[in-house]
Amino acid sequence: QVQLQESGPGLMKPSETLSLTCSVSGGSITNYFWSWIRQPPGKGLEWIGFVYYTGNTIYNPSLKSRVTISIDTSMNQFSLDLRSVTAADTAVYFCARSDYSPHYYYPMDVWGQGTTVTVSS
Amino acid sequence: DIQMTQSPSSLSASVGDKVTITCRASHGIYNYLAWYQQKPGKIPNLLISAASTLQSGVPSRFSGSGSGTDFTLTISSLQPEDVATYYCQKYNSAPFTFGPGTKVDLK
Numbered sequence: 001q002v003q004l005q006e007s008g009p010g011l012m013k014p015s016e017t018l019s020l021t022c023s024v025s026g027g028s029i030t031n032y033f034w035s036w037i038r039q040p041p042g043k044g045l046e047w048i049g050f051v052y053y054t055g056n057t058i059y060n061p062s063l064k065s066r067v068t069i070s071i072d073t074s075m076n077q078f079s080l081d082l083r084s085v086t087a088a089d090t091a092v093y094f095c096a097r098s099d100y101s102p103h104y105y106y107p108m109d110v111w112g113q114g115t116t117v118t119v120s121s
Numbered sequence: 122d123i124q125m126t127q128s129p130s131s132l133s134a135s136v137g138d139k140v141t142i143t144c145r146a147s148h149g150i151y152n153y154l155a156w157y158q159q160k161p162g163k164i165p166n167l168l169i170s171a172a173s174t175l176q177s178g179v180p181s182r183f184s185g186s187g188s189g190t191d192f193t194l195t196i197s198s199l200q201p202e203d204v205a206t207y208y209c210q211k212y213n214s215a216p217f218t219f220g221p222g223t224k225v226d227l228k
Contacts, residue, residue, distance in 0.1 A: 035217070045157075045165065045208055045219040058215040061122065094164065098212075105212045107155035109176070111164045 002027035004095050004112035012119050018082040022095030022112055029053055029076045033098040035108055036069060036080045038091040051078055085119045092116050123148045125211055127220040133228040140196040142223045144209035149189045153213035156185055156194045160205045
């Protein structure tokens with residue numbers, strides 16, 4: 001049973017770069033898409049972007065200028081960097097898995113437990 | 122980008138009631154529509170993919186329908202454990218936008 005676990009700082013200051021890692025256990029990181037999603041307190045879900053095991057990425061246009069998602073297949077983990085954070089980036093950040101097909105996308109069927117990030121001066 | 126809306130934003134129903142949640146896409150997305158359930162304090166759980174395909178382990182009282190721009194999630198007989206917020210999500214192409222959610226609680 002594949003499991004995902006996010007890790008990263010809980011508290012950040014404005015203008016810093018948020019760096020989160022998602023560790024994948026119980027299964028291979030290859031042949032899947034790996035996404036980051038966030039949820040501000042009391043609000044809905046926002047898809048940030050995903051990375052394929054080859055390193056190819058697609059980002060949400062609303063965050064594209066500040067986001068980098070990368071993958072390390074040797075470590076079975078992938079990462080999120082979000083630059084120049086503000087209080088609006090305060091949220092629970094989830095990592096999640098989607099099946100891969102060359103012609104078709106799939107929804108996210110396995111999610112991590114989420115990690116809370118607070119941006120405050 | 123395609124926008125996703127849901128209605129209602131919240132509802133209260135009694136145990137045993139039939140509950141219907143609607144999701145609408147601003148442009149056609151074929152059947153690339155998923156439904157997630159998020160119970161209070163928990164992570165989202167994929168209920169339905171491809172608009173109507175129930176995921177393994179999901180109770181049969183849940184069903185989904187629709188294609189193109191209009192989709193529906195139905196709970197045939199609401200149970201106490203169904204109290205949650207339900208999100209639709211498009212995944213025909215990026216960005217994989219979520220709807221704003223529908224909060225379901227017990228009357």
